[in-house]
Amino acid sequence: MRVHVIVLDALAATLAAAGALFFVAGTLGLLRFPDLYSRLHALTKADNAGLGLVVLAVFLRSPGVTNGVKLAAVWLLVMFASAVASHLIAREALRRGVQPWRRP
Secondary structure, rough: HHHHHHHHHOOOOOHHHHHHHHHHHHHHHHHHHHHHHHHHHHHHHHHHHHHHHHHHHHHHHHHOOOHHHHHHHHHHHHHHHHHHHHHHHHHHHHHOOOOOOOOO
């Protein structure tokens, strides 16, 4: 194998592992944070960053630029959908009277 292929594989694996760590951090935030609003924040931020790193890892190993553009488009659509969905959930929770957690 050529050296640049090995380096690309190592970089892609590192990015994918970092993305997985962001997914784990988002899951921990979902389980550990005290209220709906902080849980939404943890999920949207960590999952968008994790997906971005995984997409970048796959982009490095994709056979063509068009596949990379498609991956980037999917990531942008997921970021937009995630932001809209979390905003709608938070707005509906506020409308129903769910108060943000306050330290006692």
